[in-house]
Amino acid sequence: MNGSIPIITYLFHKMRSVLYDKILFIIVLGNVLMADGFASENDTLIFTNHIFSDKIKTVLINKEGWNLSYPVMKLGTNDKLILQFDLLSKSPENYYYTFIHCDRNWKQSDIFTNDYLDGIPENQIENYKSSFNTTVPYYHYKLTFPNERINIKYSGNYIIEVYAAGEPEKPVLTRRFMVTEDAVRITATLQRPQMALSYNTGQQIDFTVNYTGLNVTDPHRDISSSVLKNGQWSTAKRNIQPDIISYNELKYNSLSENNVFPGGNEYRYFDIRSIRLLTEYVRKIDFNNNYYHVFLSPSENREFKPYFYWQDFNGKYYIAVQEGRDMDLEADYVWVYFTMPATYKVTGGNVYVSGALSDWGFGNGNIMSYDPEKAEYQCSMLLKQGWYNFEYIILKNGDKTAWPSLFEGNHYETENDYLILVYFRNQRERYDKLAGSLILNTTKKIQN
Numbered sequence: 001m002n003g004s005i006p007i008i009t010y011l012f013h014k015m016r017s018v019l020y021d022k023i024l025f026i027i028v029l030g031n032v033l034m035a036d037g038f039a040s041e042n043d044t045l046i047f048t049n050h051i052f053s054d055k056i057k058t059v060l061i062n063k064e065g066w067n068l069s070y071p072v073m074k075l076g077t078n079d080k081l082i083l084q085f086d087l088l089s090k091s092p093e094n095y096y097y098t099f100i101h102c103d104r105n106w107k108q109s110d111i112f113t114n115d116y117l118d119g120i121p122e123n124q125i126e127n128y129k130s131s132f133n134t135t136v137p138y139y140h141y142k143l144t145f146p147n148e149r150i151n152i153k154y155s156g157n158y159i160i161e162v163y164a165a166g167e168p169e170k171p172v173l174t175r176r177f178m179v180t181e182d183a184v185r186i187t188a189t190l191q192r193p194q195m196a197l198s199y200n201t202g203q204q205i206d207f208t209v210n211y212t213g214l215n216v217t218d219p220h221r222d223i224s225s226s227v228l229k230n231g232q233w234s235t236a237k238r239n240i241q242p243d244i245i246s247y248n249e250l251k252y253n254s255l256s257e258n259n260v261f262p263g264g265n266e267y268r269y270f271d272i273r274s275i276r277l278l279t280e281y282v283r284k285i286d287f288n289n290n291y292y293h294v295f296l297s298p299s300e301n302r303e304f305k306p307y308f309y310w311q312d313f314n315g316k317y318y319i320a321v322q323e324g325r326d327m328d329l330e331a332d333y334v335w336v337y338f339t340m341p342a343t344y345k346v347t348g349g350n351v352y353v354s355g356a357l358s359d360w361g362f363g364n365g366n367i368m369s370y371d372p373e374k375a376e377y378q379c380s381m382l383l384k385q386g387w388y389n390f391e392y393i394i395l396k397n398g399d400k401t402a403w404p405s406l407f408e409g410n411h412y413e414t415e416n417d418y419l420i421l422v423y424f425r426n427q428r429e430r431y432d433k434l435a436g437s438l439i440l441n442t443t444k445k446i447q448n
Contacts, residue, residue: 045174046100046159046161046171046174047100047102047106047107047108047159047174047176048106048174048176048233049174049175049176049233049359049360049361050173050174050359050361051172051173051359052170052171052172052173052174053172053173055087055088055089055172056085056086056087056088056172056173057085057086057088057138057333057382057384058084058085058086058319058383058384059083059084059085059173059175059359060082060083060084060085060319061081061082061083061084061160061175061177062081062082063079063080063081063082064079064080064081064082064144067318068313068316068318070231070417070419070439071175071176071177071178072177072178072179072180072419072437072439073177073178073179073180074179074180074181074182075152075154075155075179075180075181076181080144080145080146080147081144081145081177082142082143082144083097083142083143083145083160083162083175084140084141084142084143084328085140085141085162085173086131086138086139086140086141086384087128087138087139087141088136088137088138088333089137089138089139090137092128092130092139093139093164093165094124094164094165095124095125095141095162095163095164095165095172096122096123096124096125096162096163096164096165096168097122097123097125097143097160097161097162097163098121098122098123098160098161098168099116099117099121099150099152099158099159099160099161100158100159100161101115101116101154101156101157101158101431102156102157102158102159103156103157103431103432104157104224104226104238104239104423104425104432105238105239106157106159106176106233109156109430109431109432110430110431111154111430111431115153115154115431116152116153116154116156116431117150117151117152117153118150118151118152118153119149119150119151120149120150121150122168123149123150124165125141125142125143125162127141127142127143127144128140128141128142129328129329130329131329131330132326132329132330133324133330134329134330134331134332134333135290135291135292135332135333136290136291136332136333138333140328140329142328145160152179154179154431154433155179155180155181155433155434155435156178156179156423156431156432156433156434157176157178157432157434158176158177158178158179159174159175159176159177160174160175160177161173161174162174176233178421178434178437179434180421180434180435180436180437181433181434181435181436182436183211183213183214183424183433183435183436184209184210184211184214184422184424184435184436185209185210185212185436186207186208186209186210186420186422186436186437186438187207187208187210188205188206188207188208188418188420188438188440189205189206189207190203190204190205190206190418190440190442191203191204191206192204192412193260193412195257195260198257198260198262198412199412200411200412201262201263201410201411201412202260202261202262202263202410202412203260203261203262203263203412203414203416203418203442204259204260204261205227205252205259205260205261205418205420205440206251206252206253206259207225207252207253207259207420207438208249208250208251208252208253209223209225209242209249209250209252209422209436210248210249211223211248211249211250211424211435212248214424214435215426216424217427219242219245219250220241220242220245221425221427222424222425222426222427223242223250223422223423223424223435224238224239224240224422224423224425224432225239225240225242225250225252225420225421225422225423226238226239226240226420226421226423227240227259227261227418227419227420227421228418228419228421229261229264229416229417229418230314230315230316230416230417231314231315231316231417231419232315232360233360234360234361234400234401235261235401235403237258237259237261240252240258240259241258243258261416261418262403262404262405262410263410263411263412263413263414263416264391264403264404264408264409264410264411264414264416265302265307265391265404265408265409265410265411265414266308266309266310266312266414266415267312267313267314267315267355267389267390267391268281268299268389268390268391268392269281269312269313269387269388269389269390270282270296270336270387270388270390271387271388272294272334272336272383272385272386272387272388273320273321273322273385273386273387274322274323274385275292275294275323275332275334275385276323277322281296281297282294282295282296282297283295283296283297291333291334291335292332292334292335293334293335293337294334294335294336294337295337296336296337296338296339298339298340298341298376299338299339299340299341299392299407300341301340301341301342301407302407302408302409303405303406303407303408303409304409305409307409307411307413307414309413309415311415312389312415313387313389314389314415314416314417315354315355315356315360315389315390315391316355316356316389317355317356317357317386317387317388317389318386318387319331319384319385319386320385320386320387321385321386327385327386331384331385331386332384332385333382333383333384333385334382334383334385335380335381335382336380336381336382336383337378337379337380338353338368338377338378338379338380338381338390339376339377339378340368340376340377340378340392340407341375341376341377342370342375342376342377342407343375345370345372346370346394346406348396348397349394349395349396349397349399350362350367350368350394350395351367351368351370351377351392351393351394351407352366352367352368352379352392352393352394352395352402353366353368353379353381353390353392354366354390354391354392354393354402355388355389355390355391356389357381357383357388357389357390358381358390362393362395362402365381366379366381367379368392377392391404391407391408392404392407392408393408394406394407414442415441415442415443416441416442417439417440417441418439418440418441418442419437419438419439419440420437420438420439420440421434421436421437422434422435422436422437423435
């Protein structure tokens with residue numbers, strides 16, 4: 001415990017933690033007795049990557065020292081994660097954060113806070129600074145964890161929840177992250193699918209899990225695996241069952257579609273690090289009504305075009321500013337205008353600008369409207385200066401998941417990241433451990 005924290009403050013938070021655990025027990029018991037249909041939309045969104053306030057922008061979470069990394073840290077090491085976001089305001093606000101442990105399906109675990117956290121469970125984000133020399137004023141918040149006030153004791157899926165002072169029931173943002181162990185050994189290969197249907201368009205992930213040392217009584221029940229493409233949970237293959245079970249090994253190499261993903265295409269990109277120079281795919285920059293307006297060149301339909309490789313961020317973005325030194329505080333917010341020519345309006349669904357710039361989601365902020373006179377789709381988004389990846393996605397009516405096809409195309413050659421997560425539930429315990437993880441790239445293995 002940090003000696004600089006007054007003992008009365010520490011005791012207050014310990015008492016608050018005990019009360020929180022009792023309330024959590026009641027909530028968990030209530031969830032067992034209530035049908036899922038009674039849960040509110042906010043209750044569901046809390047366990048996703050979501051921004052609840054229009055004033056919050058550019059939420060990033062990554063491993064310390066690697067801005068484009070995925071939010072995965074190893075238990076019992078010096079690994080740290082960094083959460084950053086901006087508050088669009090002329091004055092700061094006090095924000096607090098807490099952690100929620102989740103099971104493999106991103107539902108709240110039925111364990112108490114003191115089980116998985118060591119320290120004060122609710123803390124203030126004290127590191128924030130005002131923007132400098134920008135047309136849009138904002139405050140940049142930064143949090144590194146674990147830190148001297150809070151440490152994580154269990155592996156698994158986690159939510160970090162940020163809320164304004166005095167309003168813990170009203171989060172302003174939530175982000176998923178994972179804490180992993182080295183309890184299993186994962187080996188994997190990426191190959192072209194053998195099925196004719198996806199031979200030219202898909203990518204197959206074959207992997208083996210060696211669980212020597214774990215007390216596994218029923219591999220089908222105790223171990224569960226998930227695979228994510230480019231860090232997207234919305235399109236993840238979850239709770240995959242092994243095809244072959246041998247002594248202390250699970251093999252996932254089916255000829256079915258279980259381990260096959262659409263390859264997609266290399267992401268489109270644009271560079272708005274400068275508001276003075278026209279870069280590739282930027283055709284015009286205007287300034288009016290106290291905002292810079294960046295108009296991108298009309299996109300091209302790539303559905304039937306041959307594959308062409310270029311290096312991208314696999315859908316992510318990188319904040320940077322050319323006319324300044326501090327990207328966190330000197331990068332400005334600008335309106336970016338997207339246009340996608342289309343002879344006809346897509347029926348049975350909507351078109352979205354997709355990528356990390358929109359949290360991979362489907363909302364009013366990234367939906368495209370169709371202009372029949374200009375025969376094009378249009379969308380505008382307020383974004384911080386930097387280098388961005390994106391793609392156009394069609395979400396069919398009634399669906400919650402969408403893959404690139406129309407406008408983008410699918411190719412087996414496309415460079416992508418794949419994240420393999422292996423969960424283990426000891427039947428004598430009440431939570432899912434993240435026993436191991438592996439990050440692969442279609443061109444090379446990049447991290448174990």
